[in-house]
Amino acid sequence: MKKIIMFFKKRSWLLILIACLIFIPQSFSYQAKLNMRVVVTGIGIDKSGDDSYEVTAQVIIPSPGSESGGTSARLDFISEEGSSVAEGIQKIAYKIGKEAGLSHTDFIMIGETMLSDNIVPVLDYFARDDQVSPALALLVCKGKAKDMIEKTKNLELSVGLGLRKVFLNKQSSLNGLVTPVNNFIADSYGISKTTLISGISISPEGEEEEPKESDVISSDPSTGSGGNSSTGSGGTTPSKSTSEHSDLPGGNQNGSSSGSSTSGDQSSSGSGGGSQGGGQGSSGGGQSSSGGEEKNARIKFYNDIYYFKDGKHVGTLNTEEEILGYFFQSSKSTNGEFKVSGVTCDILEDATIGLQFSNKKSETKVSFENGKPVLKFTITIGSLRTLEILNKAKRNVFVYSKQNKDMSKAINKAVREEITEDIQLAFEKAKTDNVDIFHIGELAYQTKTKEWKKYYDEFGENYLKDCKVEVEVKVSNFN
Amino acid sequence: MLLTKRQTLFLVVICLLASKVQRLPSLISTDLGRHGYFVFLIMGMIDFVMLLLCLGFNKLAGKTTTYELTQKTGGAFYSKLIFLLFAIYFLFNSILPYEAVHDLFGNILFDHLSWPLYSVVLGLTIFFIASKGLKNMGRLAEVFFYIIVLSFLMLLILGASTSNLRLTLPVCDIDGELLVQICFKYNIWFGDFIIIYMFVGKIKQDDGSLGWPVAVAILVATLVLTFAYMVFYGLYQEISGEQNSLISAISQFALLGLDIGRVDWFLVLFFQFAAVISSSTYLLLASKCFLAVFLGEEKASDKADIKRKKLVCFYVVLTLLTALIYFLDIFIFKSNQEGVALMASFTKWLGVAVVFVLPVILLITASVFAKKRKKQEKNLQNRFKNLSFLKNSKKTTKASVLLEKKLRKLEGGEK
Structure with a gap:
């Protein structure tokens, strides 16, 4: 054994030659395979x-x-x-x-x-x-x-x-x-x-x-x-x-x-x-x-x-509202633009505001109220920025004032309402078709198994009938 | 001494990781679905408990090897029987990571690969690594350990970033009976700590305190593997059974936005070093065990011609086992799915015997050995005391010199 090892050690080129003779012919056909x-x-x-x-x-x-x-x-x-x-x-x-x-x-x-x-x-x-x-x-x-x-x-x-x-x-x-x-x-x-x-x-x-x-x-x-x-x-x-x-x-x-x-x-x-x-x-x-x-x-x-x-x-x-409603609750959609309409305050009248947001987070929780599942979305917008304001009221320079608390409050409120409305729209649309687009069933089963089993035993495939969705929107930073 | 404590630890961790994150999660998910992580958790905990017995054995053995200890305590037949069990166990464990490499290259990476030919390369590689001995195996583990573990952790992080861990809930509706059945069915994939028995008496500066680093490593690895399964199931849910390999599947969704393709494949390939090292380690240990069964263990005190004879026999046994693994891979594991199922059904009782029963028996053996040695030591001390007057009279006999040497040797062994 030692002699064999010494032989190959001295003639290592022989090992390389053997390896080449085995593998190079194989690689010829691989070129053809790539072209094929x-x-x-x-x-x-x-x-x-x-x-x-x-x-x-x-x-x-x-x-x-x-x-x-x-x-x-x-x-x-x-x-x-x-x-x-x-x-x-x-x-x-x-x-x-x-x-x-x-x-x-x-x-x-x-x-x-x-x-x-x-x-x-x-x-x-x-x-x-x-x-x-x-x-x-x-x-x-x-x-x-x-x-x-x-x-x-x-x-x-x-x-x-x-x-x-x-x-x-x-x-x-x-x-x-x-x-x-x-x-x-x-x-x-x-x-x-x-x-x-x-x-x-x-x-x-x-x-x-x-x-x-x-x-x-x-x-x-x-x-x-x-x-x-x-x-x-x-x-x-x-x-x-x-x-x-x-x-x-x-x-x-x-x-x-x-x-x-x-x-x-x-x-x-x-x-x-x-x-x-x-x-x-x-x-x-x-x-x-x-x-x-x-x-x-x-x-x-x-x-x-x-x-x-x-x-x-x-x-x-x-519709845009339904589509946005779905994405607002999705944790994968983290930034984008949307608009809110009908905003009114001391300097705004039925204004349409274009907004841009980023760092949106969405948390989902299922609870049972009176034995019925309630899906709660907590949507936190990290940063919200006003892009443009189309105001029907008289021209007012204070529209450009970021410190105007009334305007900020009104826009914030409108944002919360818009997001809530859009999510509800999407949910209700699918609910009429008995389709659980927010996977309430899965969430309830994963987190509240006992209550869910009781509820499902009663309603079966039509469990969506008595399901509700609640939305809470928080804006952390509004510019 | 052949291995350092660090090398021992690294070898154990590499062997532990190598085969568990390839096809096993896919097999378990077919039966248990989202509760499959319990298999990793339970079997990992059992391994941890058995490891404590193993470490106790190591402490009691001191500088004596497992073969020597079992031979001195139970006789030659007893030691050979135990080593035969070890040999068969290690041989099967060598096949598992070998199959993992086969799966990756033959079924996932390449669709038209002449595996019988490329398996020769893999066979030669593990033969070569195993032929270099335990010392070099330890060094190899030291060199590749960090890259293997880092690759694994990075893949796990990539997978976890896109996985929905909620899909592993709820826990309460688990089928306990099925869980126990599956743990029993796939037990051969666990029990990697058994290799420590082959290192006993061969670890440098081992005062019997190999102990806590290995225990902590196995505990952490168990938790990480449990998490890895959860990530895997969170990604693939009911279709987890279709994925051949966890390690190549978990990062599939993480880097989709890149224009440069799947760079995570580098990490997968780096991780496969673990499979090669693991297969070589088990092959080496299997060869050593078979050799011990037929020719006894290698000793430093062996004469030159016996040493040469044992070395030649070692290479012969190594060659035969490598060839056996190669042919098993080509013929039995032609269909990976069926080959694995066959292996699982064939080896479950062997796994139970080696992983659950043998550590207990060996611990008892070690306790008996330790008692015997203590008794022997006492006897020697007493005999030496009786002869001590000769020392005082400045008249030493050959017997007293020999006794003194023996006593010193015993004292040195205990330290």
Whole structure:
């Protein structure tokens, strides 16, 4: 043994040679494997028949000589039909003659045609595949996912590829929601069986897409929506902010701020940047040099929130108030802008105030009063700043005085009322569809198990009927 | 002396962490769901209690090795039986971290990897590390300990920042019977303190007070692992069973905003050093135990030809065990899920015997040994006293010189 060891010690080059002979031939085929792989950055799923799905893959095709972070790559879209998502992806790979690499997939876009059925089984593939990230973001679009996903080519490349990151920024600033596919599936097995997915709408700048009646499918009444489906034809009214509040911070960014936040630098101030820039909000999303094409598409600012029960779509939060109401209570949304109207005090008359807040924290607690669950939100706004005041009263220079206690008091009060009202609106809207969007059931079960079990034994699936929501808003620092 | 106290501590912690944060949480979550952290807590506490028995054994043994102690107390057959149990236990424990590396590289990182070929590399690596002996193993642990622990803690922090720990509530609706069953089923993954038995008598400056640092380390590690499971479940809830490895899964949601991809994979790979070191350690100890069963333990007093013979046999046994691990990995663990289930069902009684029963037996053995030694010492002292008049008369006999030497040796051993 010693002789063998000494032999190899003196001739260590022999060991290196043996290692090279074993591993280098292996690596020859790895180069080929890299070239035989196409990177899928997004997936769209539509229903094309009773038992078939149309899967559209957004793939990135690098141009020769393109560098990492460069803009010379382009997006391509390949669609195939299959009896399952897995089959669709396989066919796509077959069609392009390369292996579909899903480890860089950022989002899954679900078309409206899918919403009539339970989508959890459809997403099963993504929960099981080891290559797919469990943080894959789900998005719902009106019409066909294939059409919407193809519009991403008109967005700036980094936006089109990184919708998840865009929506993460939007989530922190009150206008988007990121629902990872794993969370969607897991939550559908919880007590409330409720999950929410953000909508997405991409359109050329200045054009808002109206929902087409024929494309919209109503939800299944058996889920207890009471026929009050918000996806009924024409039911999806455009968000108020898009038409009425174009001058105010919140409403000035139809799609533009998302474009402007694409660089990733503006992140949570994406909407802030847009608000201050007004019409300049689109600057970040301006022309991309890719192939000389003009990238003039924008993502809608306030996107609808679709709520699901047991994997089936039930309704949508589609007004600005409802959407804001959901985000105000969310601990993931920490800053943003909104407006309060009808503020009156000694120097203000029916004024509309534009406000910006940051460091918002939200605490949730469930208690039982008279045997019925009460969900209490305590929302603490770390910093609140007045952006602009549109006052109907006579011109008064004291409007610019930050020390005016009456005005501060009035604005504070209006903020508290607005937030409370918005949250209640969102809750009541979903409550009419018997959907527990704030997961009162889960919270009650986790923290007040005995009382909850007693209550649930009595009311069962209709437990939401007697549930209440209370909101307390505190403003720590008001400028 | 081969190891310092620090090296011993580091080896124990590395072995403790290596296999528990890979596939085990996923297996437990399939059965117990959000209450799975109780398995880590309960088994960790049991390990802590058994560790105290082990440390008591260490104190009573003094500078005597476990083999020597058991041999002197219970005879050759007794010591060989115990070491055979150790050998089989260590062999199975060597497979677990090996499988963890297989899982990570073969199933998660790469989708088309010729694992039978790359397993050769891993096999050669653990063979090489194990062949260098305990001293080098200790040094290796010292070199990599901080990077392993830091990587683990950073991954845990990343995971905790996005996890909803409330999902592990409530506690009161736990199924106690199922919990006990699962603890029993997966007990082979615990009990890492058993390696200390192999270090007894081989630790520098060990006055029997290896004691509190190891105990504190195991307690802290238990709490951290319990928390790690809670973070894992808080992220994946009902789909936790689909995740192959906790260590690669918990940081998935933390760095989504970065444009540069998943930099946390560096931390995952650094942590995998623990799996390689752990597998090598158990392999080395298994080889030593098998060798002790057939040829007895290595002693400093062995003659040169016996030493060479034992060394050759050690390499042969090491090679055979490495090959066995390789083939078990390729054939039995072809399907990781089924291989692990098979292993869990096959080894649960072995785990109970080694982790729960053996420390008690060994502590009793050590107490008997300590009593015997005390008695022997007394006898020697008395005999020396009787011969002391010879010393005074300046007439020393060979016997008295030998007696004096023996007495000094005994006194030195007790210190």
